[in-house]
Amino acid sequence: MEVYKMTNKVLVTGGTGFLGIQMIFQLLNKGYDVRTTVRSLKSKAKVLATLEKNNVKNIQLLSFIEADLSEDDHWEEAMSDRDYVLSVASPVFFEIPKDEAEVIRPAVEGIIRILKAANRTQVKRVVMTSNFGAIGFTNRDWDSVTTEKNWTDEHAKGLSAYEKSKLLAEKAAWKYIETEAKDLEFTMVNPVAILGPSLDSHVSGSFDLVKNIMNGTMKQMPKLQLNVVDVRDVVDIHIRAMVTPQAVGQRFIASADGMISLPEIAQLIKKERPQVAGNISTKTMPSWLLKAASYINATAKEGQFMMEMNRNVSNAKAREILGWTPIGTKEAAVLAAVDSLLAYQLV
Template structure:
């Protein structure tokens, strides 16, 4: 074993990381990578009943020892246990997001928990003397004020919270991130912050409880999506999102910075369908090759809630840059195709590709 690697493992053994939202798609991958690197990890879950779920996922990922992993029950919508969660931690990866499975009638039902949850984590981190928080935001906080434009989107770009048609989810993300930066400036007392803004997250899953991106792939694979909307996606592999969080946690240059997480370039849903038919011909034999024009999506939105949910995504500029993360942090993400294929293979692994 190389001397530098021995030193790094020894240092990591003495470093405690809090990961909020351990059952989440990004959260579990972050925990997996941190444990692999020898870190001590504490993770929050809304109910300790889900502890077995995390352990099962980590076993699937190849982790066999759990002496460096601790659990604490904490909910972003409640004050209880956040000070205890942050206690003795060197860093916090704030990945958790309030759960809201339905589109709320009042957008504040989604915005208020996101902002208040961010404050709870940041205050606990500050009070505990944490060095740096790395917060998961998303592309909705960066590039949703750039409709039908060709300008390259960078970390300098911000979504206008007042943008017409902005979803409650994306509005909650931009307002939560703005609140976080304001907190650091006015109340942080030396606490450092870095923010990760991922685009569409794909990649492998450690269990059959799959994220929303998989539903999209499933509907393409099994042919239930008879015609494919011409949605253009920026894509990133979940393994690379977790890796970027860890790089932003430890690299001094990441303090005070935000990083767009994407593989590079874009893929449209019709391109994804063609790619899956090419790479997984048997599994994707029912995948459609027909493209649904934008005007027809808008017409269908009058009658269909699913189509209505797609309309705000039509014409969004996804021409974004990952140069900052590459240059500043040495990040080397997988390709769009690798991320999509890994996600599709997870659907097949858990036999979830059936109609």
């Protein structure tokens, strides 16, 4: 079996993001030479300050380059001399576009831009971050197990523009690899809702769910099941996928074991973090009420869509091929997110 030596040079796209900065943190601690892209070099000081505050090692091995997913400039320069690219960055939207094409097109164009640059600069391997929305959002058979063989139906009613953009970007990436870049090693990581600890006040969108439970915004909770994962586990899968020979051409679901419902999250926080228990509702929403509301309310419609989704999700492939084991339980990932929200006064 071929064994890779630890090569030192990695490009992480989107170094200011919640996942991107965690990626940089772990890579530096492991001794990698890391370059990261930022949309503006004005972000450099904030990234460095966050890493130093968290006692990162080898910060002298970190460099920055300005590059934007929507433009060709600097991508080949960013990848010159790099062995690996961890493609974490996603297009940023400050408002929800009225036309889903405004979300989908930049996502597809962005990943193809990265793959073309990687192919031209002879990068060894690209590991791309997609999400579970590309895999399991339309598997409604609760007697089955959702694995990396599943694909979300892009035509499903109720699929959000964001999830659809991730799905179509991933499909476009695989097609490009198969038709135009057969020598470029490529691997996909598909995380479920990312929680866990944050290195600074910038958290993932998944934290909003926890935040809404903590601050009492969610007065009644549907018995909606979720899959969650610690951000450190997502990073670990990326790094293992980067260096494991058998990972080439594979997708990997990043998820803690099992599932956890919104009412269970509320009860967990009330019990383990009693200082915030006063705001938390433990009332559950009857399923019929959510379904009725879904016909007239966009949030309820999304909730109903999620309720029907099979949450029997397998992380066996990452365990078997990558030798990965989750750092903690789904409950620990939730509580680490709670602690970060409290520490950075985000709730």
